[in-house]
Amino acid sequence: MSRKILTVCLLWLSLLSSAYAAESFVLGVVPYMSARKLSVLYEPLRAELQRQLKRPVTIETAADYSFFLERTNHGRYDIIATSPYFGRLAQQEQNYQPLVRPLTDLEPLLVVRPDGAKNVRELRNKVISTSDRLANLTLSAHRYLLQAGFVPGKTIIIRPTGSHANSLASLLSGEASAAIISVSALHQFGSDMEKKVRILARLPRTTPLLYMGHKRLGQQQLAQLEQQLLKFANNTPQGKAFSQELKHDGLKPVAEQDMEALDPFVQDLKGLMK
Structure with a gap:
């Protein structure tokens, strides 16, 4: 294959990949487990989002918490399942909006x-x-x-x-x-x-894992996603099994006091990152 033809093929594949990425909806999960384990745990949610959105949905994580925070800051993810302190930071500084949280607190x-x-x-x-x-x-x-x-x-x-x-x-x-x-x-x-x-x-319990959506999705889609997540986790067999496996015991809307309670820990987090 000539260099010119190879270049054209590579360019075509690159454009195809970019087009697919633009079509994909990305669920980002904080790397509290291995990527393989997270892909298994969150597959029911990925499948449900793909069914509801009628577009490809992919699960992504990161090599470590610092990289996940960086990718969140850059808006890589459409929805995040993130640690509470990262979630408060995402709300305050990274253009994400809280959607739902587990019924159980983090212990x-x-x-x-x-x-x-x-x-x-x-x-x-x-x-x-x-x-x-x-x-x-x-x-x-x-x-x-x-x-x-x-x-x-x-x-x-x-x-x-x-x-x-x-x-x-x-x-x-x-x-x-x-x-x-x-x-x-x-x-x-x-x-x-x-x-x-x-x-x-x-140790003292805190606000648990947070599900959040990027504000670029718009308020109408964010509101729909919140309702879809609640219905999935609380009212469907697949969602109840997913919720039980993650020890969520169901999902509920995020209250502002849930977020405000995280502020002291966000200050600790910022101090650690300096």
Whole structure:
């Protein structure tokens, strides 16, 4: 094939890819699990959105929380399923509008091995593993440990590992003495994992995962998406199964007080990103 023909073919494929991307509706999911696991968990929602919108819908995540935040800021995603602190930032600064949230609040856990620490005081000068330094669970644990008398980085080490799976593996291998995870994320690893760890402390609950839409979609479509999400999760067999698997227990509209409660943590997040 001549160089000229090859160039034309590559240009055609590039244009075709761009056209498809323009047609696609992108659901962005914060990378609290591996991309493969997230694609399985959110497939029912992707399929429902594609059916409702009558256009291709793709699921995308990112390599880490920082990259996901950057892509959100650039408007890469049409809808996001995002961590609460990222969601408040997306509302305030990134042109996204809250749609719905799970009925259940986010409940962070501090877990240890069955033969591990008997109380939080025994974690002094130990390592606690977590998924990502910008994860809401990490920030919640940071506040909790400060209130418990620890100084993160000095009298206790919080070590990001890249994913919840890595964090739990670090705990089970003995590289960490405790791990930070949510009730819902732990459930998604199955009953076998739940038997391998013991809950040492339940941290204060917060506003959970947020589903948000980019304002470029327009108020009419955003309102329709909110109603479609509520109907799917609360009134259809597929949606109820999806909601149960993610420990959402259903969806409801986001109240302004849900968002306002996140402001102190957003300040923590901004301080961490400086």
